[in-house]
Each structure stands twice: as C-alpha cells, then as structure tokens.
Amino acid sequence: MLRETTRRFLEDRADSMVVRDLMEKPDGYDSELWKAGAELGWHGLAIPEEYGGIGFGFTELSIVVEELGRALFPGPFLSTVVMAANAILIAGSEQQKQEFLPDIAAGERIMTMALFDGPHGADPSDVAMRATATKEGWVLDGLKRYVAYGNVADTLIVAARTESGVSLFLVPGDAAGLRVSIVPTLDATRRETDVSFDQVVAQGLLGREGSAGPVIERILLLANVALAVEQVGGAQWCLETAVEYAKTRFQFGRAIGSFQAIKHKCADMLVAVEHGKSAAHWAARNADDEAETRIASPMAKAVCSDAYVGAAGETIQILGGTGFTWEHDVHLYLKRAKSTSLMFGGVRHQRRLLAKALGF
Amino acid sequence: MADEGALVDERIEKLLSGFGPDTDPKEFWGRQYDLGLAWVHFKEGFGGLGVKPKYQSVVQDRLEAAGAPVGNRELNLLGIGMGAGVLSAHGTEEQQRRWLRPMFTTDEIWCQLFSEPGAGSDLAGLSTKAYRDGDEWIVNGEKIWTTLAHVAKWGMLPVRTDPDAPKHRGITYFIVDMKAEGVDVRPLYQITGEAEFNEVFFGDVRIPDDQRIDAVGAGWRVAMTTLMNERVAIGGKILPRESGAIGIAVETWQEYGLDDPVLRDELARLWAETEAMRLTTIRAAEMRKVGVPGPEGSTGKLAWADLNKAITAFTLDMMGWDGTLFPGGYQKVRPTSIGDPKARQKQFLRARANSIEGGTSEILRNILGERVLGLPGEPRVDKDIPWKDVRRG
Numbered sequence: 027m028l029r030e031t032t033r034r035f036l037e038d039r040a041d042s043m044v045v046r047d048l049m050e051k052p053d054g055y056d057s058e059l060w061k062a063g064a065e066l067g068w069h070g071l072a073i074p075e076e077y078g079g080i081g082f083g084f085t086e087l088s089i090v091v092e093e094l095g096r097a098l099f100p101g102p103f104l105s106t107v108v109m110a111a112n113a114i115l116i117a118g119s120e121q122q123k124q125e126f127l128p129d130i131a132a133g134e135r136i137m138t139m140a141l142f143d144g145p146h147g148a149d150p151s152d153v154a155m156r157a158t159a160t161k162e163g164w165v166l167d168g169l170k171r172y173v174a175y176g177n178v179a180d181t182l183i184v185a186a187r188t189e190s191g192v193s194l195f196l197v198p199g200d201a202a203g204l205r206v207s208i209v210p211t212l213d214a215t216r217r218e219t220d221v222s223f224d225q226v227v228a229q230g231l232l233g234r235e236g237s238a239g240p241v242i243e244r245i246l247l248l249a250n251v252a253l254a255v256e257q258v259g260g261a262q263w264c265l266e267t268a269v270e271y272a273k274t275r276f277q278f279g280r281a282i283g284s285f286q287a288i289k290h291k292c293a294d295m296l297v298a299v300e301h302g303k304s305a306a307h308w309a310a311r312n313a314d315d316e317a318e319t320r321i322a323s324p325m326a327k328a329v330c331s332d333a334y335v336g337a338a339g340e341t342i343q344i345l346g347g348t349g350f351t352w353e354h355d356v357h358l359y360l361k362r363a364k365s366t367s368l369m370f371g372g373v374r375h376q377r378r379l380l381a382k383a384l385g386f
Numbered sequence: 387m388a389d390e391g392a393l394v395d396e397r398i399e400k401l402l403s404g405f406g407p408d409t410d411p412k413e414f415w416g417r418q419y420d421l422g423l424a425w426v427h428f429k430e431g432f433g434g435l436g437v438k439p440k441y442q443s444v445v446q447d448r449l450e451a452a453g454a455p456v457g458n459r460e461l462n463l464l465g466i467g468m469g470a471g472v473l474s475a476h477g478t479e480e481q482q483r484r485w486l487r488p489m490f491t492t493d494e495i496w497c498q499l500f501s502e503p504g505a506g507s508d509l510a511g512l513s514t515k516a517y518r519d520g521d522e523w524i525v526n527g528e529k530i531w532t533t534l535a536h537v538a539k540w541g542m543l544p545v546r547t548d549p550d551a552p553k554h555r556g557i558t559y560f561i562v563d564m565k566a567e568g569v570d571v572r573p574l575y576q577i578t579g580e581a582e583f584n585e586v587f588f589g590d591v592r593i594p595d596d597q598r599i600d601a602v603g604a605g606w607r608v609a610m611t612t613l614m615n616e617r618v619a620i621g622g623k624i625l626p627r628e629s630g631a632i633g634i635a636v637e638t639w640q641e642y643g644l645d646d647p648v649l650r651d652e653l654a655r656l657w658a659e660t661e662a663m664r665l666t667t668i669r670a671a672e673m674r675k676v677g678v679p680g681p682e683g684s685t686g687k688l689a690w691a692d693l694n695k696a697i698t699a700f701t702l703d704m705m706g707w708d709g710t711l712f713p714g715g716y717q718k719v720r721p722t723s724i725g726d727p728k729a730r731q732k733q734f735l736r737a738r739a740n741s742i743e744g745g746t747s748e749i750l751r752n753i754l755g756e757r758v759l760g761l762p763g764e765p766r767v768d769k770d771i772p773w774k775d776v777r778r779g
C-alpha cells in the first residue's frame with residue numbers, strides 16, 4: 027500500500043522532467059513537494075507518536091526511501107528524516123525532541139548533519155573541527171565539507187572536538203558567521219555544500235559533551251542502510267529499463283535481447299539487484315538491532331553499491347549511443363549510483379567495517 | 387631499404403630546418419604534406435613517398451622530439467585517422483588531390499555519417515536513401531551520433547541506393563559537403579553535458595556523382611575499410627608507460643597520500659593490466675610491420691575500453707567524498723576536438739562511451755570469437771533477404 031501510493035505520487039508529481047528541473051535550480055528541492063510528502067506521512071513514519079509522528083519503524087521508512095531512490099527524488103530527506111531525526115531521537119534531551127521532531131514530521135523543518143572536513147571522512151574519528159567554550163557558549167571555527175543541503179537547512183548538527191572528545195552541536199541555519207556555498211556535484215540531483223564557520227556560536231549541544239562518537243557511528247550505519255535501500259530502488263529502475271529496451275530494440279533483424287551477450291547481462295543484473303534487495307531489506311528490518319546493524323549495514327551498502335553502479339553501467343551499455351545521451355535518464359542513475367557508493371565511506375570501507383564486525 | 391630510410395631522413399631534415407617556435411601549425415602541416423611526410427606510404431604528390439608504412443613512426447617520433455606540431459590528428463581524427471585510408475584505398479587520384487591536403491592541415495575537418503537511429507551495430511541496416519538524378523544524387527534521411535559534424539566540412543556517407551538488394555549489397559558511399567543545402571546539424575548532448583556529437587538530417591541534399599567513392603553498390607566494402615582504420619585509430623595508439631587513465635590514477639594515489647593496502651592492490655592490478663595491454667599493442671604494431679597481422683590488433687580496443695572504465699571508476703573511489711563533486715558543473719558546450727577531459731569525474735563519465743563508440747564491446751567480442759578464433763557464428767536471420775523486408779526498430 028505505502029509502496030504503491032508513494033510510487034504513484036512520485037510518478038504523478040515528480041517524474042524525470044521535474045527532477046531535471048529541480049537539479050538546475052540552486053535550492054535543489056521543491057518546498058511544495060516537500061510539504062506534500064510530509065502530508066502523505068513520509069517524514070513522520072518512523073517518528074514516535076508522542077513527537078508528532080506515526081510511530082512506525084525503519085522498515086516502513088525504507089519503503090519510501092526505496093521509491094525516492096527509484097524516482098531520484100531530489101531533496102534533504104536523507105539528511106533531515108533519516109539522519110537528523112534519528113540523531114535527535116538517540117541523543118537529544120526531552121526538550122530537544124519536543125522542539126525538533128514534530129516540526130520534522132510536519133515537513134516544517136529541514137535539517138542536515140555536518141560531520142566531516144576531509145574527503146575520507148567515514149568514521150567518528152575523522153572529525154577534525156574544534157569547538158571552544160566561551161562566555162557566550164560553544165564557538166565553532168573551520169570548514170565542514172560534503173554537507174547535504176546546507177543551503178536550505180534550518181538547523182545543522184555539527185560534529186566538532188572539545189577537550190573531552192567529539193561532540194554534536196546544534197547550529198541555526200542563519201547563525202552569524204556561518205557561510206554556505208553550493209559545490210557542483212557529479213549527481214546534480216543531490217545538493218552538497220561547503221559550510222564555513224567563523225566564530226559561530228552554537229545553540230547548544232546534542233547529547234553530552236565528548237560522547238558523540240557512538241551516536242555518529244550509529245547515524246552513519248543508519249544512513250548507509252538508507253542509502254542501500256535507495257540504491258535498490260535505482261538499480262531496479264535500471265534493470266527494468268534495460269530489459270524493456272532489449273525487448274524492443276531491433277538490430278540484425280532481431281531484438282537485441284535475443285543475443286546471448288545482452289540476455290546474460292540482463293540476467294546477471296537481475297541476480298545482483300535481487301541480492302541487493304535482500305541485503306538492504308534485511309538491514310532495514312533489523313535497524314533497531316544495534317549489533318546486527320553493524321553487520322547488516324556495511325553488508326547492504328557494499329552489495330547495493332556494486333549492484334547499482336553495475337546496473338547503471340550495464341544499462342548504458344545495453345542502450346548503446348542512446349544510453350550516452352543527456353536526454354535519456356539513465357545517466358542520472360549512473361551519477362547517483364557512483365556518488366551514493368562514495369558517501370559515508372566507499373565499498374572498501376564498508377567491507378572493512380563488515381570484517382571488523384565479524385571479528386576477522 | 388636503406389634508400390627508403392635515407393629518403394625519409396632527408397625529408398625530415400628538410401621539414402625541420404624551416405621550423406621555428408613561431409611557425410604556424412597549419413603551414414607546418416602543409417609543408418609536411420608537400421614533403422611526403424603526412425602518410426609516408428601514400429603515393430608521391432599525395433602526402434606520401436611510396437615507402438613502407440613503418441617509417442611513419444620514425445617521422446612521428448622525430449617531430450615530437452623536435453617539439454614540432456603533431457596535434458592535427460586530434461583536431462581531425464575522423465579525417466586523418468579514417469578518411470585518408472578510405473581515399474587512398476578507394477578514391478580516384480582526382481579525389482585524393484582534392485581532399486587529402488586540406489584534411490591533413492585541418493583546414494577541412496571530416497566527420498563519419500554511419501550510424502542511424504535504426505542502424506547502429508547493424509550498420510548495414512541503414513535507411514538513408516539516395517537516388518540518381520543525372521550527374522547528381524539526391525539524399526534523404528537521418529544520421530545520428532555524428533562526432534564533430536558541427537565543425538566538419540566533409541562527411542563520409544554510406545547510403546542505400548538499392549532497397550531490393552540484401553542489406554550489404556545495396557549501399558553506395560559518398561563524400562558529402564556538410565555545408566550543402568538541405569544538411570541540418572543539431573547538437574546531441576551527452577552525459578558529460580557536452581555535445582561532441584550531433585544528429586544530422588538530409589532533406590533533398592544534392593551530391594555530385596564525382597563525390598561517389600568506388601562503384602555504385604560497393605559501399606559496404608568502403609565502409610569496412612573505414613571501420614578497420616577506425617579500430618587502429620582508436621585502439622592502436624602506443625602511449626608511454628603509465629600514461630592516460632592509469633597515470634592519473636597513480637597521481638591520485640599520491641595526491642591523496644593514500645596508504646590503504648586494499649586500494650594499493652587494486653591500483654597495482656590495474657597498472658599491470660594496462661601495461662600488459664600496452665605491450666600487446668606494441669607487439670601487434672611490430673607484427674603489422676613484418677606483414678603478419680595477428681589477433682592482438684583487435685584486442686586493443688576491447689581491452690582499452692574495459693580498462694579505461696575500470697580505472698576511471700577506481701580513481702573516484704580513491705578520492706572518497708571528492709569523487710562526488712563535479713568541478714565547474716555541467717557545461718552545455720560543443721567542443722571542437724575530441725579532447726581529453728581534464729577533471730577525473732568527467733573522465734569517469736566520458737569513459738562510459740569507450741565500449742560503445744566505434745563498435746560496441748559485444749560486437750568486438752563477436753568478431754574476436756568468430757573471425758579470430760573461428761568459432762561458429764550466431765544465427766543470422768537477415769543476411770540474404772531484401773533489405774526492405776528486414777525487421778527494424
């Protein structure tokens with residue numbers, strides 16, 4: 027049900043014409059669509075009822091995320107609904123939960139997490155920025171990179187180091203000294219920003235000072251589960267597109283799908299996408315189980331990254347010259363596939379995490 | 387033999403003696419052509435000296451070492467890399483005289499009008515038609531993916547002149563003036579945002595019969611010569627060790643100060659494969675010199691395409707989050723040469739075409755399997771029936 031209504035909504039209101047239009051616009055999202063999604067319940071699915079949500083779990087949320095990935099829906103959903111909302115649920119005070127979660131559920135607040143300062147950030151220990159205590163409060167200086175939708179965020183959750191370790195700070199999007207610049211991305215449907223901090227005073231801490239390591243670790247695991255699910259949605263689109271083309275494109279008097287070279291490619295893609303689905307859905311279903319997530323998240327992200335990048339690449343190949351054009355949507359999927367595989371640690375990093383979780 | 391070498395040496399000396407830092411490249415290429423150093427194995431007076439083709443690499447090496455301009459190939463790849471071979475094998479002297487020199491100097495850029503919306507891998511399925519009208523032919527139809535058509539003066543154009551014949555037999559080959567009335571060139575943007583290639587529409591375009599290459603109905607043979615030259619032009623270039631994509635990958639490893647054993651293993655694996663491929667290309671070139679064309683030649687394009695895709699993708703992996711950026715953003719431009727993209731992300735995207743352009747990797751594998759290894763062919767349903775009865779789409 028949820029899957030059907032979500033897909034129908036996206037097909038009606040956010041087809042690839044809309045996606046292409048949004049990717050040219052600086053904000054990179056559409057506030058009306060954002061609100062409409064919230065009205066359908068997407069944003070509050072996994073937020074408890076006492077904080078204005080519907081009270082389902084990651085499994086239900088992941089159905090929406092998979093459909094968003096299939097449609098390449100642009101917007102700060104991952105950063106707001108998956109990452110920030112969970113960070114607040116895990117580490118926030120009762121008052122912070124009351125302040126932020128109902129707004130997120132209602133689609134009235136956009137949030138993002140600014141975690142890393144260098145290209146290989148994928149781990150709490152990679153947080154480098156410093157925070158200093160002053161009379162006015164905690165003050166942040168430095169540059170955070172690869173911040174999703176920093177350009178439209180009402181609130182940022184920023185990771186920085188203090189004397190006692192890594193901490194998370196809440197910073198209003200309009201804080202004095204904060205400068206956000208949009209950086210051009212491989213996947214133009216996803217906004218990435220550099221955020222520089224010049225004596226920015228934080229609104230407060232999220233969680234206790236120096237204790238953010240495990241929170242960040244958990245958020246990264248959840249983000250990668252969501253990305254894996256999103257990848258499955260995109261990979262499935264590629265598979266369907268390739269198969270449809272192979273049936274209807276004729277060369278040498280035959281449908282190209284009748285050539286074993288193409289048929290085998292499609293069959294291999296099917297196997298890879300099915301494995302991706304299994305891994306991602308398993309991880310989503312077990313997202314509340316912290317121990318299993320340590321295994322299931324990197325497994326899913328690694329398997330789904332390979333499946334998606336592979337499916338998008340093979341689909342381009344099966345479409346021949348058509349697949350190499352800007353006009354056909356498949357390039358948008360290749361770009362999404364490659365960049366999601368690199369976000370929060372590439373495939374090799376995921377395998378490293380998996381090996382660690384398995385104790386070898 | 388010794389005479390041939392001495393002749394080439396003497397001409398190179400002569401060419402370089404007049405060359406200085408402010409020599410205009412086009413003037414230089416004109417002189418190179420006139421001295422017979424454009425294609426040394428072509429006839430004298432037509433850019434050649436009638437000597438063995440192996441001397442061309444001597445010319446190339448000496449010119450490169452002297453810092454002389456050698457970039458005409460990149461500017462006019464389809465002309466110099468493919469058109470020249472077609473003219474020398476199938477063109478009349480008159481046609482060679484008219485087209486070879488301005489091609490070599492890049493005064494006239496060429497393009498290849500082979501692919502059509504319904505005829506890609508199945509090139510012989512092409513539908514663009516021509517009928518004869520006195521001393522002229524009248525062409526109607528549509529071509530696609532035509533690289534550099536927007537800057538080209540001349541196009542290599544196979545068309546259907548007999549729809550009742552089986553598909554390979556009813557084709558005739560022309561050189562068309564891209565500025566002629568009725569030729570309409572429209573850009574097609576690619577996944578990089580740029581438009582190297584175009585759609586080309588022909589509406590009652592008139593081509594004089596003296597721009598026909600070879601006999602009426604012999605177009606398939608000419609097209610095959612074009613494609614053989616294309617494969618060498620794409621896959622046969624010998625680059626120095628650790629250049630191209632693998633060179634950039636090694637640079638990336640260093641620039642990012644990486645020390646990860648898994649990445650190192652992968653980089654070394656790709657390095658070794660690239661070097662093995664390079665050595666195969668050298669071996670193939672040496673075989674060609676002694677006149678024994680081996681299968682190594684046809685493996686070049688296939689291997690290069692796969693490797694280039696793998697290496698450019700791996701390079702982004704080494705960059706971590708930086709791989710998600712696209713410096714400069716997507717620019718809708720129409721480049722005037724088939725240049726090497728600079729940014730690593732753009733190289734990753736451009737490499738997707740390597741296994742499609744100039745014949746797909748699937749088709750190349752079929753060729754290697756069937757023609758080189760002698761395996762039985764896949765069933766051909768369309769070979770002997772009239773072209774007009776073949777199913778297309």
Ligand SMILES: Cc1cc2nc3c(=O)[nH]c(=O)nc-3n(C[C@H](O)[C@H](O)[C@H](O)COP(=O)(O)OP(=O)(O)OC[C@H]3O[C@@H](n4cnc5c(N)ncnc54)[C@H](O)[C@@H]3O)c2cc1C
Pocket residue numbers: 275277278282285286287288343344345346347348350497498499500501503505506507508530531532533534583739742743744745746747748749752
């Ligand atoms: C960047 C670029 C530049 C180009 N420049 C030019 C140019 O300047 N001039 C020009 O004429 N063309 C040009 N081309 C076109 C190119 O030659 C064709 O795209 C190519 O031959 C494939 O044709 P197609 O795109 O119609 O794909 P199709 O032939 O429709 O192939 C679709 C898929 O089916 C597979 N397939 C087809 N037949 C078989 C078979 N028998 N067995 C197994 N698999 C098969 C293909 O491998 C491919 O994966 C260019 C293409 C690109 C991408």
